[in-house]
Amino acid sequence: MDKPFAEHMPRDGHDQDELLRRLASNEKMAELGRLSAGIIHEINTPLSVIAAASQMVLCERDLPESVTEMVERIHQEVQRLSQLTRGILSFSREEDGAEGESDVNLVLQEVLTFLKYEIQKRSTIVHEELDPHLPLVKANQNLLKQIFLNLIVNALHAMDTGGSLLVDSSLTDNMLIRVRIRDTGTGIPPASLDKIFTPFFTTKDPGVGTGLGLYVTKNNVERLHGSIEVESAEGEGTCFTLFFPTL
Ligand SMILES: Nc1ncnc2c1ncn2[C@@H]1O[C@H](COP(=O)(O)OP(=O)(O)O)[C@@H](O)[C@H]1O
Ligand SMILES: [Mg+2]
CATH class of the missing domain: 3.30.565.10 (Histidine kinase-like ATPase, C-terminal domain)
Incomplete structure (x- = not known):
């Protein structure tokens, strides 16, 4: 959690330097957050395609067991990855939760x-x-x-x-x-x-x-x-x- 704003206020010259350093570092963090949110969006799209495609393969009848096992692995790991990326994304400020309307x-x-x-x-x-x-x-x-x-x-x-x-x-x-x-x-x-x-x-x-x-x-x-x-x-x-x- 961020400290209350009053705690960031400089009390003397020393603190002022500290404040500037902290602001710079906050900006860097925000920039890093934006950057990673962008990358994760890019990763999510192919992941959904792989998830959907592997699911379609698994719904096929008469697949050899060895193929089913391998595609099952792919499907499970992709689901795990997409849960992870969604988790990270939901922490980033890029995604405003209450924006939009949903059924x-x-x-x-x-x-x-x-x-x-x-x-x-x-x-x-x-x-x-x-x-x-x-x-x-x-x-x-x-x-x-x-x-x-x-x-x-x-x-x-x-x-x-x-x-x-x-x-x-x-x-x-x-x-x-x-x-x-x-x-x-x-x-x-x-x-x-x-x-x-x-x-x-x-x-x-x-x-x-x-x-x-x-x-x-x-x-x-x-x-x-x-x-x-x-x-x-x-x-x-x-x-x-x-x-x-x-x-
Ligand atoms: N529907 C459920 N039935 C039984 N246990 C559950 C259920 N949902 C959550 N749990 C318990 O809560 C824990 C935490 O869930 P979660 O935060 O989703 O983490 P994870 O699924 O990665 O373990 C699970 O490990 C499980 O012990
Ligand atoms: Mg869980």
Whole structure:
């Protein structure tokens, strides 16, 4: 966190030098942020193409097992990379979260299509209960997509074959859009529930989990002036509920 502005104020000549140094360094950091956001945008485009293409290959019937295995690896690694780049991008100031208008249902459906292969592979049963008459939310589509992607990927990771995933959207009495993502997975032990939104908390193997997903997700939801809640029962499943203000 930045210090309050008063703490940057010079108290004597010495401090003035220090202040100038700090300003110069802040500018450099901002420039670096802009530069890396640009590079990451460039990386994201080919990554999405590789992800979509590998998913299409995997949906082909009668592929030799060795090919399926290799393409599966490609698909998994590309997904991991794109989650990473989206995570970095969401920290950069280049992407203004509350800019734009989004149709929550459309974004949810896009994410489910993007994850079609993961869903098929686990024989997860998906129940979509989307209210077709929702107002738009004031949100950048990419940011919203990243929020849903993180939560749905976590839900899929938590379930064995044949689990069920509920994705529903509705309008509350006080005009908030409510989205729920509920799984019938492992659930989260009460002792971990307080920790899941903190950075680097993960119960997954190194190389699988970064522990940044929910931390980034909560940050992103708050950038949209929304809120996120979780309920979980060990051995039964988990439900994440999101509320977003409407336009
Ligand atoms: N739907 C879920 N069901 C069970 N556990 C979950 C679920 N979502 C998150 N978790 C727990 O919270 C941890 C942190 O999640 P996250 O921040 O996305 O990091 P990561 O997925 O990289 O581990 C996970 O490792 C897991 O233990
Ligand atoms: Mg995760």
